[in-house]
Amino acid sequence: MHLILVTSLDGLSRNTAVFALAGGSADTPVVLHDLLDDGVVARRVHVGGDVTERESMVLEHGCLSCTVRFDLAPTLLRLSDGGATRAIVGLPPGTTAENAIDALSTVVPRAFTVETVALAVRPEDVEDQLWDQHTLFASGYTAVPEDSRTPGEFLIGEFLFADTVLPTRSELLPEDPTLRRRGLQLVGELAPHATVVDIPGAAGVCSVSDAARPTAGSLGALGEYDDAAARARSLPGLVHTPETPSEEFRTVECRVARPLHPERFRTALGAISEGCCFVRGNVWIAGVDARVAVQGVGPRISLIDAGSWSADALQGQWCRGTHLALTGDELDDDDITTLLEACALTDEELLVLGAGSRATTGPNTTHTTNPEGAP
Numbered sequence: 001m002h003l004i005l006v007t008s009l010d011g012l013s014r015n016t017a018v019f020a021l022a023g024g025s026a027d028t029p030v031v032l033h034d035l036l037d038d039g040v041v042a043r044r045v046h047v048g049g050d051v052t053e054r055e056s057m058v059l060e061h062g063c064l065s066c067t068v069r070f071d072l073a074p075t076l077l078r079l080s081d082g083g084a085t086r087a088i089v090g091l092p093p094g095t096t097a098e099n100a101i102d103a104l105s106t107v108v109p110r111a112f113t114v115e116t117v118a119l120a121v122r123p124e125d126v127e128d129q130l131w132d133q134h135t136l137f138a139s140g141y142t143a144v145p146e147d148s149r150t151p152g153e154f155l156i157g158e159f160l161f162a163d164t165v166l167p168t169r170s171e172l173l174p175e176d177p178t179l180r181r182r183g184l185q186l187v188g189e190l191a192p193h194a195t196v197v198d199i200p201g202a203a204g205v206c207s208v209s210d211a212a213r214p215t216a217g218s219l220g221a222l223g224e225y226d227d228a229a230a231r232a233r234s235l236p237g238l239v240h241t242p243e244t245p246s247e248e249f250r251t252v253e254c255r256v257a258r259p260l261h262p263e264r265f266r267t268a269l270g271a272i273s274e275g276c277c278f279v280r281g282n283v284w285i286a287g288v289d290a291r292v293a294v295q296g297v298g299p300r301i302s303l304i305d306a307g308s309w310s311a312d313a314l315q316g317q318w319c320r321g322t323h324l325a326l327t328g329d330e331l332d333d334d335d336i337t338t339l340l341e342a343c344a345l346t347d348e349e350l351l352v353l354g355a356g357s358r359a360t361t362g363p364n365t366t367h368t369t370n371p372e373g374a375p
Helices: 012-022 066-079 099-106 124-129 151-161 177-190 225-234 262-275 335-340 347-352
Strands: 001-008 032-033 040-047 050-058 086-091 113-119 164-167 251-258 276-283 290-297 302-310 322-326 365-367
Touching: 001 012, 001 099, 001 276, 012 032, 012 113, 012 164, 032 066, 032 177, 040 066, 050 066, 050 365, 066 099, 066 290, 099 151, 113 124, 113 151, 124 151, 124 251, 124 262, 124 276, 151 225, 151 290, 164 322, 177 276, 262 276, 262 302, 262 322, 262 335, 276 302, 302 322, 322 335
Parallel strands: 001 086, 001 113, 032 086, 113 164
Antiparallel strands: 032 040, 040 050, 251 322, 251 365, 276 290, 276 322, 290 302
8 A cells, every 4th residue: 555644743734734735535434643631642544535534542651662563553554455645644733754654554564655745834833843842742732742753843743854845724713824935934944855736725735746656546746755855854964955045044064174163163053053943963073983963953052972983874964074054044154154164173172082084175164045946
């Protein structure tokens, strides 16, 4: 069976997306799961616009892995046995597509082929969601108190992993054309690899070029899921930027050839990332053998041990050196460059602190804004 997975932060965007994709098709089931309080999992199956199944069950652990094992996989296998060759799966809000794919592969290996992973979002909400400092649970997106991710961290992960973005419209809130346009431009900065498929409304159809793949009747034209590419995009520290800047947002790239002084970089990081809704890249810290990945979403920024440096990984992007990309709407290239350049070791510090290997020659810092052909 072929699957289209729809991931989302909120149930309204997810529902709008899956029913628009189904387009009233009489033979494509839509499977929706919601994780509720106290381990309750609710399932609905729609075919041709009608609800054919509606059931709630209590699982020992109301989590994704249990839901996939005890309900989603059996439901999809039953639909496949009944003659369905394709299904649209609306994942529970806050559930990552990568975890769902891994769980399905573990429970029923090679039973399903994922055609598309699509993220459903309301563009007007994206910027506020990126800056939300509360957890998914505190903001009301999930029923799992232990989930410490912020809404923005979830969204960035799905933007990177998904091959398709489905901008939705709300039937409850009036549309603001200015905010929607701004949100769509931000989406383009965050997911330059993705096919953006506009959904006019809950009953609308996808308005995209027929050249996009795959296509399937009324499902519309979507991006094509590539498992290796999706996982590579999601690696900590990877820098992938759009070829051209948008009107509202842009991405500044900075490179430093020398290792960075650990204390100066830690002190400067807040000022460097101020006002940036998304920061990513790798830094070379003096005295640290491992590659340090930087991941910042809205108000939260993290430094991650990303393993050893490699001259071969991802076309040489991980050769020793600092490479940061910062996305925002009011960025000062000179200030960012000056702050980062001041973190580089001086000649005297190189002799004292060492760096594990000789620094490369050339200018300490270079920066570009959305360079064409940037990796």
